[in-house]
Amino acid sequence: MIGRPASHTIDGPAGLLEVVIEEPARAPVGLAVIAHPHPLQGGTMDNKVVHTLCRAFVLAGWRAVRFNFRGVGQSEGGWDEGRGETTDLLTVIAHHLTDPALNGLPLALAGFSFGGYVAAQAHARLSEAAANRPELVAPKQLVLISPATSRYEVPEVPAHTLVVEGEQDDVVPLASILDWARPQGLPVTVVPGTGHFFHGKLTVLREVVLRHLRAAAV
Template identity: 30%
Template sequence: MPEVIFAGPAGRLEGRYQPSKEKNAPIAMVLHPHPQFGGTMNNKIIYDLFYMFQKRGFTTLRFNFRSIGRSQGQFDHGDGELSDAAAALDWVQSLHPDSKHCWIAGYSFGSWIGMQLLMRRPEIEGFISVSPQPNLYDFSFLAPCPSSGLIIHGTEDRVSTPKDVQPLVDKLHTQKHITITQRQIEGANHFYTDHHDELIESCSEYLDRRLNGELTQPKPKRIR
């Protein structure tokens, strides 16, 4: 798994990158939790989501947001980190011009950044949002959400409680032409203590079903 350094908007960004053997394989990018609360690309959930995609033939990238590890720059409260994510996707797409589709997975703060990137990049066809925090971050930009995806969280999360997450899920359920799948991990807290394997298994099952053509709706054809 190559260690990579690539240009970001505030200096270099450090990542881990695994290319697929297939030229036209989809790309998956995995985004880590909050940089100021210990979040890095080596978080175990991020690490295992990375390998979940890699085992299924994706070209896969995870990276440190600005100010973390060898990534340059200063924490920018989400705006800069969104620019980092866009630059990271640009970088991996430049190496794989035949890849037409992309997935985004993010955990906690990373899920907020990933969902914003989703709105800006039409090639993103699926997402996995682990423990989003609509009680802390504004998700009103999802109007409408353009892609089907998974929102997964713990029933004992005290950072973003199920009561906090449910209105976001309910709002997305009303949107046409996408399918939002919600999974709750019984007994899990925000960090999935003692429930890590169950989380990864649930995400893997969802991804496998999507790759088999399930849990989504055909998008309407655009009128030229």
């Protein structure tokens, strides 16, 4: 487990959900919720790529929230093939947006691998709902790290989405990411010399995400 604040639990659709909150040095500029890799393949919110995403968002001034999907860690329930996990993410978002300190501030979603698929699904659902109900919050930022395009039908995403992929990824091959991105005209940032888990390149990954967030804030 990577050093982090203590977790706590909130009510979820299948029982309690385990959550960790990390705060920036000053008042947050928005809420970022980050989704972890596949629960049945050892994915948890303490994954190093998820931790790296949290650090980038915190450094950019966001409140970063990560959580364990149902059936992982202290989160109750069981694997639901992505359907329930998307609902878990939406529940975590809704819970934290009730904080008055975040009133009127933007929402960002991020995810790694399977978590990237879930984040993209949640983004699509929230954006569709907000189009019909202006009082709802549509995500302003979407950051996907090696989204699981070779295993799931990842929906189309906005043109400003940051997609990052390892050149030597053997879990979600680069070709699969490009096949998904190409019809959308969506740029993909490729980190050379690393695979799915960005071994030896986590600092590079953090800086790529941090630069993107800072540029978007200008």
